[in-house]
Amino acid sequence: MANGDRLMTRREFLMALGGVALIGIGGYPFIRNFLPDISAPMAIPEHPTVQWNGSVKTFLFNISRGNVSLSNGSSFDGYLINSQFPGPTIRVREGDKVRITVNNHLGQPTTLHWHGVNVPSPMDGVPGISRDPIQPGGSFIYEFVAGPSGTRWYHSHVFEMDQIPNGLFGALIIDPVNQNESYPVSREATLVFSTWGYQSGIDYGMQSSGGMGQMMTGGRNMTSSSQGLIHIINGDLSTALKPMVIRPGEKVRLRLINASGTESYWFTMGGSFLVTHTDGNPLSSPVPVSDLYIAPAERYDIVVTPPQTGKWYLRSKMGGQEGVVIPFVTDGAVTTLPTSGNSWSYSSTSSGQGKLGKVNQNFALTLSGGMMMGANWTINGQSYPNTAPLRIQRGDRVRIEMRNMSMMEHPMHLHGHSFEITSFNGRVLSRPLVKDVINLRPMERCTIDLLANNPGNWFFHCHNLQHMRDGLATVVEYADYPIPHVDKWM
Ligand SMILES: [Cu+2]
Structure with missing residues (x-):
């Protein structure tokens, strides 16, 4: 893996094993290096959606x-x-x-x-x-x-x-409203990935990606997928997929949606491909990558072009996901190879060090739990519904700092808003990604910035459904919103 910041470092791994060492890195020391910029523009629009077009x-x-x-x-x-x-x-x-x-x-x-x-x-x-x-x-x-x-x-x-x-x-x-796709393609397909086998009641979470399997190898090797799950693509096994036939040089958009409640996928296709959208939002320029990690609830649009003559596959290289294979056939001979790329990460679009913009409100959330703490997952020591809501004001720029102090990954999703990933593992991103899910692997940290442009009560939670059920959730609530939330359904 060329991409260091997606995986736990050896040092972090050792620190995670020795509880005493953890004390030394509490309190978000990384954030002190960031002096607020005067007022960097946000990619988030002032209004949550465009105006109704009448239809x-x-x-x-x-x-x-x-x-x-x-x-x-x-x-x-x-x-x-x-x-x-x-x-x-x-x-x-x-x-x-x-x-x-x-x-x-x-x-x-x-x-x-x-x-x-x-x-x-x-x-x-x-x-x-x-x-x-x-x-x-x-x-x-x-x-x-x-x-x-x-x-x-x-x-x-x-x-x-x-x-x-x-x-x-x-x-x-x-x-898009004006039909202008940022990266025109001749064809497209949507691939919805899901897993079945949850209702057994067995808590298989520790075998899940980003969990125990990863920890035992210090995060260096491929993680193993949960046992006993059936991987489903567009409602059936991948063996039921008919190969998509693509001409050499043809560009095809694949909309990848991870609808699994617990599993991440790690896609490769034997040649590089372009990442064009993160959670539906266009990048300022597409990024060629060799492989792409997709956590639960994340979406990526990619543009593929045949890497070779004959049959080829988009597949997950995660252990236990051998059944996650999407077949293609090249209709003709491939003569030009795609350009090479590195592993995708949230920093892939950024070069150098960016500057954090000024915000009106700043929240610091530590995600923890699992392991010796039993089934409970916590935000700042509390499980939902006892977690403290994040009270914000309409019009504010809000920053949420998160640190994952647990041994599993947490794809955190905010309802009703997209946000910018403004820093990741201590590096301020010069080109923040616009997303609605950010996956934090063990010991990872980030800041996300959002514009408070959609008044209401908004669930903010881990999209690993077991973790959400076991408390890894809170609510972002607008101070002037008249309807309080009541947590009688959790
Ligand atoms: Cu989680």
Whole structure:
């Protein structure tokens, strides 16, 4: 691995093993080096979405139980949307009003959350924080203006460990308002990765990526995937995928969505490819990479071009993920090889040292738990719902410093906003990435900056569904927002 800042260093590994050494690095010493810049512009727009363009796109979702059959003959009792697993892809244009009528035919409450979309708070689908769930036999109409553009997705936000892996998720693609894609391609495909096997009740978390497997090798080797999970791509095993046929030199966009509740993927394809969007948001210039690590809930748009004549594959190199293989065939002879690239990291777009902008509010969060602390995960020593909410003011620039003091990775997701990753592992990024999930591997740290432009109560949590269930969550709440959140659903 050429890319040092994605993985734990040997020193950090040893410090993590010796509890005493940890005391010496408390208190965020790295942040003292950052003197606020006068007022660097943010990439985050002043308004959470573009204006409504006058058109309304309506969808009807009937949610029910039903059998899901996979191509190898196995099956399970899933959750279906319009009899489909996973749910149908929603594709709209930025500025469209999206109206989704959801009929709950389940024997239990459900809800849908529009991940990465800056919806109004009551449409965000988080029970206890934004509004009550849809009761059995009940209906609800979600309505919001689509935005920002890019690769988004949706999923249930109640009984997540059961409802999401069993089927209540799908892709949500928002095309740019003016149809100007930053990186034009001739074709595109969406690949939604998920895992099945959660409901066994076995806590397999320590085998999960970024967990024990990684720790035992000091983070140098490939991590191993959770045992006993079935890897699913677009609703079936990868062996059911028909190879995509691409001409030499042709550029194809792949929208990669990690919908797994616990697993990260680490993609390679035998040649470099371009990263063009992070969590749906375009980079200022595409980055050629040799491999790409995708944590739960993250999305990356990549542009691939055939690296060789004949058959080739986009695959995960994580141990235990041999089944995560997407086949391609080159229609012709490849004569020019793609340029080389390094491993992707959150610093890939930045050169040199940037400067942190001025903020109105600054929160410091230490993520901890697991291991000897049992099943509980904590933020500043507390598990949700006892974590302290982050109270912010409309219009403020808000910085959240996070440090992962645990031995597992945590893909932290903020609802209702995208944020800038302004520093990562002590380095201020000269070109911050715009994202709504930031994955912190063991002992990693970061700052994220957001603009408080979408009043409401917003869940801020680890998107490893086990960690979220076991307390790694808090709420970002606007001081002037009239509706308090009540945590009766956790
Ligand atoms: Cu986590």
